[in-house]
């Protein structure tokens with residue numbers, strides 16, 4: 001299987017603060033290295049760098065002023081970590097003050113912009129778009145995109161949830177020129193950015209299985225009654241499961257989600273491995289074998305498939321989960 005790797009990831013070195021306390025960051029370069037090592041050890045994967053993309057390729061889904069903010073905040077080395085202190089309030093935020101922009105373009109305090117952030121995020125978008133081009137041209141039937149930071153929380157004009165640019169959505173938008181597209185988000189956190197970007201569109205079905213947002217990040221979306229709007233009504237599905245969910249209660253949601261995506265001509269899987277039982281922040285109880293089962297069930301849809309890495313934070317097990325999932329496409 002071909003793997004498109006985002007080597008620019010390494011310059012993104014976030015810090016993390018939880019409720020006012022500095023904590024050990026979860027979204028670290030070691031995640032990428034652990035997955036790469038596991039793929040190499042397993043064998044059968046061909047690694048390839050993407051061609052660089054121009055910033056304009058992002059404008060299919062992201063606002064130009066947001067992209068400019070990410071670039072400028074990454075270049076501004078008078079600020080080590082651009083994190084919001086004030087979020088927009090009132091009817092019409094219109095200030096362009098530097099501190100105001102941090103809140104305007106970000107929905108949480110988990111997603112700092114530091115020196116290498118823009119290059120890392122742009123490299124991830126390039127990897128996803130490169131993979132989509134290869135699948136669209138018929139050169140590959142399935143590809144895995146190895147990247148960090150994740151992308152599925154990134155909205156049109158806001159970063160959040162460790163995500164800056166929505167890699168999966170950029171690939172989906174590329175496929176949408178050719179036929180029916182579905183995004184299946186298996187990360188334990190709701191893919192709010194992907195939902196938001198396609199919420200009023202019928203050409204990209206978005207389906208996410210995740211922890212109940214009543215109890216888990218991102219809290220403000222991911223509820224099952226969010227089904228789309230306008231032309232997109234009925235084209236978004238959420239499966240919200242309680243913290244502690246294991247394989248048996250997960251399986252019916254997986255089958256319903258597969259039913260919702262099975263008519264697609266192009267499939268994107270947002271693969272977080274943070275629903276694994278060992279994940280330090282996920283809270284679900286899926287064993288490694290269940291990742292193999294999920295990969296197998298997705299493979300059986302027999303649709304060209306782009307798997308893109310999202311979350312997953314246990315450095316000891318993230319690699320085995322990814323290998324287990326991708327094994328379905330072996331041989």
Ligand code: OKP
Pocket residue numbers: 018110150153161162187188189217272274281310311312
């Ligand atoms: C990004 B992705 C845990 C707080 C976790 C942020 C979670 C971001 C998840 N104490 N907060 O979907 O894996």
Ligand code: ZN
Pocket residue numbers: 187188189272274310311312
């Ligand atoms: Zn996650």
